[in-house]
Amino acid sequence: MIVLGNAHCLKAQPSAEDVLKQKLNQEKNDTVRVKLLIELGEVIYQSNPDSAIYLWKKVETLVDKKLPEIKIKSLRYFYESYKANALGDIGFVLEMKGEMDEAIVYYNKALTVQRLISDKAGASLTLNNMGLNYYSQGNNDLAIKCHNEALILQKEIKDREGIARSFNHIGLTYDNQGNIEKALEYYHRSLKIREEINDKIGLSTSFSNIGLVYQHQGSLDKALEYCLKALKIQEELNDKEAIARSLNNIGAIYKDMKKVPLAVSYFQKALVIQEDLQDKKGMAYSYNNIGAVYNNKGDYKEAIIWYSKSLMMFEEIENQKGISYAADNLSLSLLYVGEVEKAFSLANRSLAIAQKLGFPESIMRVASTLNSIYQTKNDYKKALKMYELEIQMRDSISNQETRKAAVKKQLQYQYEKKAAADSVKNAEAEKVKNAQLMVQQTQLKQEKTQRFALYGGLILVIIFSGFVFNRFKITQKQKAIIEIKERETYQQKHLIEEKHKEITDSINYAERIQRSFLATSDLLDQNLTDYFVYFQPKDVVSGDFYWGTKLHNGNFVLVTADSTGHGVPGAIMSLLNITSLELAIKDKQYEPAEILNHTRQTIIERLKKDGSSEGGKDGMDCSLICFDFKNKKMVYSAANNPVWIVRENEILELAPDKMPVGKHDKDSISFTQHTIDLQTNDVVYALTDGMPDQFGGPKGKKYMYKQLKQLLVSVSQLPMAEQKQALQASFNEWKGDMEQVDDVCLIGVRV
Numbered sequence: 001m002i003v004l005g006n007a008h009c010l011k012a013q014p015s016a017e018d019v020l021k022q023k024l025n026q027e028k029n030d031t032v033r034v035k036l037l038i039e040l041g042e043v044i045y046q047s048n049p050d051s052a053i054y055l056w057k058k059v060e061t062l063v064d065k066k067l068p069e070i071k072i073k074s075l076r077y078f079y080e081s082y083k084a085n086a087l088g089d090i091g092f093v094l095e096m097k098g099e100m101d102e103a104i105v106y107y108n109k110a111l112t113v114q115r116l117i118s119d120k121a122g123a124s125l126t127l128n129n130m131g132l133n134y135y136s137q138g139n140n141d142l143a144i145k146c147h148n149e150a151l152i153l154q155k156e157i158k159d160r161e162g163i164a165r166s167f168n169h170i171g172l173t174y175d176n177q178g179n180i181e182k183a184l185e186y187y188h189r190s191l192k193i194r195e196e197i198n199d200k201i202g203l204s205t206s207f208s209n210i211g212l213v214y215q216h217q218g219s220l221d222k223a224l225e226y227c228l229k230a231l232k233i234q235e236e237l238n239d240k241e242a243i244a245r246s247l248n249n250i251g252a253i254y255k256d257m258k259k260v261p262l263a264v265s266y267f268q269k270a271l272v273i274q275e276d277l278q279d280k281k282g283m284a285y286s287y288n289n290i291g292a293v294y295n296n297k298g299d300y301k302e303a304i305i306w307y308s309k310s311l312m313m314f315e316e317i318e319n320q321k322g323i324s325y326a327a328d329n330l331s332l333s334l335l336y337v338g339e340v341e342k343a344f345s346l347a348n349r350s351l352a353i354a355q356k357l358g359f360p361e362s363i364m365r366v367a368s369t370l371n372s373i374y375q376t377k378n379d380y381k382k383a384l385k386m387y388e389l390e391i392q393m394r395d396s397i398s399n400q401e402t403r404k405a406a407v408k409k410q411l412q413y414q415y416e417k418k419a420a421a422d423s424v425k426n427a428e429a430e431k432v433k434n435a436q437l438m439v440q441q442t443q444l445k446q447e448k449t450q451r452f453a454l455y456g457g458l459i460l461v462i463i464f465s466g467f468v469f470n471r472f473k474i475t476q477k478q479k480a481i482i483e484i485k486e487r488e489t490y491q492q493k494h495l496i497e498e499k500h501k502e503i504t505d506s507i508n509y510a511e512r513i514q515r516s517f518l519a520t521s522d523l524l525d526q527n528l529t530d531y532f533v534y535f536q537p538k539d540v541v542s543g544d545f546y547w548g549t550k551l552h553n554g555n556f557v558l559v560t561a562d563s564t565g566h567g568v569p570g571a572i573m574s575l576l577n578i579t580s581l582e583l584a585i586k587d588k589q590y591e592p593a594e595i596l597n598h599t600r601q602t603i604i605e606r607l608k609k610d611g612s613s614e615g616g617k618d619g620m621d622c623s624l625i626c627f628d629f630k631n632k633k634m635v636y637s638a639a640n641n642p643v644w645i646v647r648e649n650e651i652l653e654l655a656p657d658k659m660p661v662g663k664h665d666k667d668s669i670s671f672t673q674h675t676i677d678l679q680t681n682d683v684v685y686a687l688t689d690g691m692p693d694q695f696g697g698p699k700g701k702k703y704m705y706k707q708l709k710q711l712l713v714s715v716s717q718l719p720m721a722e723q724k725q726a727l728q729a730s731f732n733e734w735k736g737d738m739e740q741v742d743d744v745c746l747i748g749v750r751v
Contacts, residue, residue: 017043030066031075034059034082041089046240046277049093056086077117084113088126095133096279100318103133112722116729124153124162128169135173136281138320138356143173164193164202172209176321178360184213204233208246215253216361224253244273244282251289255296264293281322284313288326295333303333321362324353328366335373344373364393507540507568514541514571517578519548519558527556527627530750532724536690536731537743543570544688544743547578551590554630558747560686561622562641564662566743576606577620577661592624592637593673600661600671607663619662623686632678632751637671644685644709645676646716651709682751683716690744691727696734703734712748723748 020040027033037059045052063083070076091106107130114123131146147169154162171186187210194202211226231246251266267289274282291306307330314322331346347369354362367390374383524531533546543563550556559581563573577599584598603619621640628634636643638656645652654674659666678684692705715726727746 030062031078034062034079037062038082038085038089041086045089045093045096049097049278053090053093056090059083059086080113080117081119081122084110084117084119084122084126087113088122088129091126091133092129095129095136096277096281100133100137104130107133112718112726116725118733120153120157121159121162124150124157124159124166127153128162128165131169131173135169135176136319136321138353140173140177144170147173160193160197161199161202164190164197164199164206167193168202168205168209175209175213180213180217184210187213200233201237201239204230204237204239204242204246207233208249211253212249215249215256220253220257224250224257227253240273241277241279241282244270244277244279244286247273248282248285248289255289255293260293260297264290267293280313280317281319284310284317284319284322284326287313288322288329291329291333295329295336300333300336304330304337307333320353320356324350324362324366327353328362328369331366332369332372335369335376340373340376343369344377347373360393364390367393510568510571511540514545514574517545517547517575519546523548523550526550528558528749530720532720532748534724534727534744534746534748536728536740536745537566538690538740539567541568541571542566542743542745543574544690544745545574545578546745546747547581549582549585551585551626553590554628555590556627556629557585557592557595558625558627558686558749559622560641560688560745560747561620561661562688562690562743562745563620564618570743573618573620576603577622580606590626591673592626592635593671596622596624596637596639596661596671600667603661604663604667617663619660619664621656621660621688623656625684625686627749629751632680634676634678634684635673636676637673639671641686641688644687644712645678646683646685646713647679647681649713649716651713653709678751680751683712684749684751685712685746686749687746688743690742691731691746693742694731694735694744695741696736696738700738703731720748720750 017040020036020043024033024036024040027036037055041052041055060083063079063086066079067076070079087106087110091103091110094100094106095103107126111123111126111130113119114126127146127150131143131150134140134146135143147166151163151166151170153159154166167186167190171183171190174180174186175183187206190202191206191210193199194206207226207230211223211230213223214220214226215223227246227249231243231250234242234246247266247270251263251270254260254266255263267286271283271286271290273279274286287306287310291303291310294300294306295303307326311323311326311330314326327346327350331343331350334340334343334346347366350366351363351370354366367386371383371386371390374380374386524533527548527550535542535544535546537544543566545559545561545563547559547561548557561574561577563570563577565573580599580602581595583602584595587598589595589598600619607618623636623638623641623643625643626635636654638654639659639661640656642656643654645654654676657671659669659671687708692703692708694703695701696703711727711730712723715723718726731744
């Protein structure tokens, strides 16, 4: 998977592309083809991003086609992980092209798959990429949230490279908020790990970011030193995208040093690479940088051309920070050529974005621009206000405490590095001394052990020889008995297989009959616009069932039920319950409570003569929901089974009556009926107790309703098909190798 934010080396050599294409043309095995499609996309994505996206979408289609027929768990994991890989790569390339919102869509799709298969390493990479996407759009809170979630996963799997990457990304976000002390803290934590594990790609990123901090603090020589270190590593790795970033950074440092020809040279080198890569964000910054050089030279008309190109590119990719930055620079050049109103409009737009994003440096710059504009307009009161804002922002990012923090972090890092080296040296000396003592002690022990082993071995050989002779005599007698038993077993096995086939055929036929009584997909599709049905019987046939019908008033009735028993007895009971419900509707019962009352009486009457002393206490637990989608209302009655509604990430639990639909000491009491007002995007869940009652997990305990509620809240915003996948994956993971204890039925309906 492509990792955003860190430099990555995907060497797009023509020979590698040709070899992969040749392999794809010859390969027939779908498993290998999926892997080759991923690899080919990652070879060509810089030179031909659209073709790479096409290849990865083929992976998604191929995996979705294959998954239903795959039963082997490990093979399913392979396909799912490569699907997630392809989705994440699509997100990366869309972001490279500037399609930020669409990139987030694909990152979320990748993350959903990775969480379903518990791919913590893949999920952490996707979360980091999402965080950098949010950062580039100026959404710092979501960026830090994503990076912290990634950090948790990386610590769980002890991924030191990933931990360093997350530290770096968190530092990057704090840097852009103007929190220099926090930024340096995380940058140096990242750098320390990367030096320990010799992560060259990561080191180049850390050097770049620390260099930029020094640049912002005015320490230009130090900034240049770190950025040149980064560039050297990136050139060794031939990482073009990272090289372009470093060239831009170095050009900006030379600009601050007033070395204009050098600055322009580095900016133009960066732009050539970015245009070749179709890196729109990078191109926008390069346009802006070149404009800044012309602006500093006093060639304002040429500066306006480059700044305008930068602003248009940032608007195209919807990069809010970049829009603010380019609009401020363009407004200042327009002011210099006398176009005051255009300058005023752009500067106000820039300030509004900068204040919304909360970037002190951006606010400081545009406040300075507006100060100049207000002075030109002779509005000295507002000019003074902008000057005060500029000073306030300058103090927050350039005070003496911030400089001290930078020095302190540098010294602290150097001290820790030296202390670690001394510790290793002392430990090695102690280790050598201990090793010498261990060798002497080991030699003495070995000599003593060898003597005992020799004597013991001779005794064991004598004993074992006697044992073998005795077993040989016994085996001869047992062999004759076993041959007789094998003939008898073969005859019994053949008879059992015949009986088993007859029983299996009968149960499969019964399952087809039962399924014909359930609500059909056509019926549900006609009456529900967005829903899922998760139905997983314990055996082939089931006591759980789901049933529905359209009433004469246009409303739709949906029943989710758990009949007494499971397997064959439960299935027979479910048919009785369904026919009793149908009879209630035929008798023109349209209110949920009355339908259940009528159904209960029918069940009691039919089971009176079942031969038991108690006269038929069987029946069902169920929820019966009557949907009126036109008026956004739902009327329900429930017997022991709850109905839940997830609304705005909170769950509303609608309590059932504590009695079944069947014979009971409360069977003379009417079921209660409730009317609920629904809201758009509510998700209504009806369920039986099969999933909460399932034993499993690390301690072999029940899944429980609490855990199920938490899962439903967490997935409620996903498409309904993905919710079903998440439920099924969670149930099967919890169950593990344990037996399924009951039928499972859970239905979700989005309003």
